[in-house]
Amino acid sequence: MRGLMQDVPLTLQMVLERAGSLSAAKTVATKTADGVHRRTYGEVVERVARLAAALHDLGVRPGDRVATFAWNSSRHLELYLAVPCMGAVLHTLNLRLHPEQLSYIANHAEDRVVFVDASVLPLWEKIPGLETVRTIVVMDDTDGAATGAPGALDYDELLAAAAPRFSWPRLDERDAAAMCYTSGTTGHPKGVVYSHRSSVLHSMASLFADFLGIAERDVCLPIVPQFHANAWGTPYAALMAGASLAMAGRFMDPASVSQLVAAEGVTISAAVPTVWFGVLQAIDAGQVDPATLSTLERIVCGGSAVPEALMRGYDELGIRIVHAWGMTETSPLGSVANVKSTVARDQVLRTRLTQGIPAPSLKVRVVTDEGEAAPWDGATMGELQINGPWVADAYYDPAAPGGRGGLDRFTDDESGTRWLKTGDVAVIDGEGYIQLVDRTKDLVKSGGEWISTLELENLLITHPKVTEAAVIAVAHPKWGERPLACVVRADESVTKDELLAHLGGHVAAWQVPDDVVFIDEVPKTSVGKFDKRVLRAEFADYRL
Numbered sequence: 001m002r003g004l005m006q007d008v009p010l011t012l013q014m015v016l017e018r019a020g021s022l023s024a025a026k027t028v029a030t031k032t033a034d035g036v037h038r039r040t041y042g043e044v045v046e047r048v049a050r051l052a053a054a055l056h057d058l059g060v061r062p063g064d065r066v067a068t069f070a071w072n073s074s075r076h077l078e079l080y081l082a083v084p085c086m087g088a089v090l091h092t093l094n095l096r097l098h099p100e101q102l103s104y105i106a107n108h109a110e111d112r113v114v115f116v117d118a119s120v121l122p123l124w125e126k127i128p129g130l131e132t133v134r135t136i137v138v139m140d141d142t143d144g145a146a147t148g149a150p151g152a153l154d155y156d157e158l159l160a161a162a163a164p165r166f167s168w169p170r171l172d173e174r175d176a177a178a179m180c181y182t183s184g185t186t187g188h189p190k191g192v193v194y195s196h197r198s199s200v201l202h203s204m205a206s207l208f209a210d211f212l213g214i215a216e217r218d219v220c221l222p223i224v225p226q227f228h229a230n231a232w233g234t235p236y237a238a239l240m241a242g243a244s245l246a247m248a249g250r251f252m253d254p255a256s257v258s259q260l261v262a263a264e265g266v267t268i269s270a271a272v273p274t275v276w277f278g279v280l281q282a283i284d285a286g287q288v289d290p291a292t293l294s295t296l297e298r299i300v301c302g303g304s305a306v307p308e309a310l311m312r313g314y315d316e317l318g319i320r321i322v323h324a325w326g327m328t329e330t331s332p333l334g335s336v337a338n339v340k341s342t343v344a345r346d347q348v349l350r351t352r353l354t355q356g357i358p359a360p361s362l363k364v365r366v367v368t369d370e371g372e373a374a375p376w377d378g379a380t381m382g383e384l385q386i387n388g389p390w391v392a393d394a395y396y397d398p399a400a401p402g403g404r405g406g407l408d409r410f411t412d413d414e415s416g417t418r419w420l421k422t423g424d425v426a427v428i429d430g431e432g433y434i435q436l437v438d439r440t441k442d443l444v445k446s447g448g449e450w451i452s453t454l455e456l457e458n459l460l461i462t463h464p465k466v467t468e469a470a471v472i473a474v475a476h477p478k479w480g481e482r483p484l485a486c487v488v489r490a491d492e493s494v495t496k497d498e499l500l501a502h503l504g505g506h507v508a509a510w511q512v513p514d515d516v517v518f519i520d521e522v523p524k525t526s527v528g529k530f531d532k533r534v535l536r537a538e539f540a541d542y543r544l
């Protein structure tokens, strides 16, 4: 027997409609050099219609990729709505990547139109070999200080000239809404393609009290960039809940963040630990008055593990850090460490420091090296795998059948359940809490962004005075991890500065290792692979 309920497609048009009809007076505030600029959701929704009309006039059609190269802002929010709701695909480009990586990603996604913040136009102009971009639209985020690019359109002029109404098409909930590339250990970055359905379900889950619990009364400050996994979905979740938003623009230093919290009465924020570590340090140094954070109730923190000292530091200020785990491939929220009522009282802090339990509708398992599903005993380790309606099913590959590539990162079990192999090594305890203990991905995560060790090693090895090179992650109090290059010299005269300068020519400045140590040989496993565990143990206490 079939259910007899309405089959309403879950599309982001729901989010747009609801924000316009039920939360028109709520605001999105954007920090600028001159102060804070506010717009109501009512105004945003009107501008979104104009933006969709303008995109249509520019020749954008359903399925076309429209890229953004921008900080968090109300204009970026307008793009988050207009592009998917007109049937096109929002592609957020990561400002922190090297121009060559950006060129690969924009060409691979076949971006047609790109919206660029004026403050990052100089970065945009460094990107070589763009093959598909036809139109550039500049968004002046400099209070009029920047000059536009030759041949580029101006965002606000484009909107002013556009028709005030747009006839939204009927969309299929499985259509692509947005895409975001993520670093792979080997090869090029991989494209994750979110559907309307996955985006709506992920946003709804963010409203659950036992997940992020974003509510109408909240003022939400996503400091996690809109170019990184849709700012963890918080803009859509806030619009859906009717919560106001505060956007930091390019001002993410502790003073600016705390001023924005105070000015907007922010109640919930989301960011990697590095950001909140900086704010805590500034409070300790007397540079930020903790009273500016008096409205802040909770901080969703993830992207890398939350250190205990950070959680305790904010506990003392009466602000709850909510530890979350996720990946670009999981939209990105997978699990949140809210404490179940069955957890023993003396286990509360330990539990809050785990990566949490999966959201309703997501399933996780840990698979051992022997290929067995591990018991939930808090001790048996293996790769964390995840399944659910907002988890990727494939990576985008236009050359593969159906555009479905990267299939080696997925596995189907005997019951037909599809699992994403996360590359994280974990244990799961008896209550279902995930604890990450290692990762198989040979990458460094610094301040929430990835650095490819393989790319650095390949570049080091091209230096004529280098025989072998292994790059490892070393713990860092502020950035979580930083790269350390372990190099075997072919020529004793080679210097650290020479090698770092060599890397600086090919990767972004923040991806260059903090230090180089010269070793006699890179330790190897029995099959001759680099044994980085040995190096990581040897340099575990290395101070960068």
Ligand code: AMP
Pocket (backbone or CB within 6 Å): 182, 229, 301, 302, 303, 304, 305, 306, 323, 324, 325, 326, 327, 328, 329, 332, 355, 422, 423, 424, 436, 439, 445, 448, 450
């Ligand atoms: P990304 O796709 O860039 O968001 O990175 C996802 C990866 O970041 C995960 O697979 C983990 O390796 C790491 N990660 C995310 N959240 C956490 C967390 N709470 N604790 C430790 N590692 C995390």
